[in-house]
Amino acid sequence: MPLELVDDCRLALGEGVVWDHKAQLLYWIGIEDRQVRVLGPGGGAPLVLPLDTRPGTLAPYRDGRVLLAVEQGFVLLDTATGALETVAPVEADQPGRRMNDGKCDPYGRMVAGTMTLDEPRVGGPLYRLEYRPDGTAEAVVLREGMLIPNGLDWPEPDRLWHIDSGSRSIRLFDYPEHGPLADPVRTLDISELSGDPDGMTLDAEGNLWVAFWGGSAVRCLSPEGKLLETVELPTGKVSSCAFGGPDLNDLYITTAGGGPGADPGAGSLYRVPGLTTGRPARYWAGPAGSV
Template sequence: MDTAAPKPEVLVNARARLGEGPCWHEPTRTLYWVDIHNHRVHHCDPTTGENRFFEVGEVVGCLAPAGDYRLILARRHDLVFLDTTDGAVTPILQVEAPRPGVRFNDGKCDAAGRFWFGSADPEGGTGCLYRFDPDRSLHRMETGLFISNGLGWSPDQRTFYLTDTPRQTIYAYDFDLESGRIARRRPWVDLSGMGLFPDGLTVDREGCLWSAMWDGWCVVRFAPDGRERSRLGLPVQRPTCCTFGGADLGTLFITSASVGLSEAQIEKSFHSGDVFCVRGLAVGVPTYSFAGSDNVKAL
């Protein structure tokens, strides 16, 4: 196990309902993140702490870069582009939900510029994992999920990770970067019976996986073989996701939630919904962008 880690600092006093999906955008040195239920895409300058947001008109589950001044978003049931110069939203694709109440959740792009995102159906287990390609084709890659959550790839691009939070499991798949195929799903980390619910995740340069633990007051770092290496304690009950960014990708940014907490719980977790940063823990891997051409009209 690793020794004591640096102390997390509050970067944004956001008090978000459901802060999620932090994403580092290197060209503009910006941290993007979403407040799902408040329909907002936030953008923060970590050097000054200045944080602003765009209203995007709908529940927004995740985002990824799609150019220097454009993001791709998975909202409740659709994909859209967001122009970060003026906040304009451009529709791309509508996806029919299998059941009422199902919505899109976590996602990010792979090294080939494909956008991966999942859906959440905590009651019915009809959640899916999708892959949206630069040619605008949509592929259903996995089914039967309760909450498709934290996803990522090993530094060598040979392993894909996917979280199903209610099952308390992080799965690993064989991944083929050229074709975008996944295969041979197996439980990589099983936290059932431990009281930990893995949420969003990121991967560092050593191949270790950092998973935010919903209701767990911490982020856990797992070695490439799936064994726990360390825990980073946080002053909030519901950390939701994390990513590396900043200078040399050496800062871990962590989002959190206040949704569903009682007044007594919030008193114990005063910074719930805020965004945190921790420097000097590890070095992350680059954030990849959606590779769809700017010259192709939205569907």
């Protein structure tokens, strides 16, 4: 299981890795670093797009644009020019909060939550970006009380895995096409595993690949919670993972904690080839995902 260093970028908080299988591009973000990084199919040095806000997650859209969840809402980033276009505000009156991890649902709608910037953590909502019949976008609350909303993915269109790092929980929900989330139908027991669950992705078999912050690892769990495999990292703050590459069998992993005096490799991007096959990322549908 060879672990490869892809980009020794030493980000303070690397996160949100996504593979765009149509364009064969890899995206990831630096949250506190306020940047989006893009790696082309030929490798080499990534394109670095600086931002004036903290990004929490992103999803490919079209025409070289990506949807970002940032400090106070959803915006479109033009990767050719760096220009930002507001899509919908979120908690614009609460400067002590920001948006965090998210993904697009089976209908092409972005789902992402918010979190406080400082301790103590105050619970907040998980949102879904929807369009009204008049064509305007809004962030609709799916569920309240998320401390640090993190990794999520849909094993089926009507089921959602979601991680709340603040409560150290990995929970499965029924996922309605419309309306809020009810109580979870399953919670995985991770009490014996070190670190806090952070970002995650699903493989083609429906197993969960979970980055464990403070655990120096990405762990593969069955839908019942059985530990199937462990990928060890040389640094503790492992933040997100996604399958990519032409055959979706390279696992890309982001880490955090880079900067002066940091451990070697902290905050860098890694790859493990040939573990298994993942699922393609979902693209943001834009207004086509109207309710």
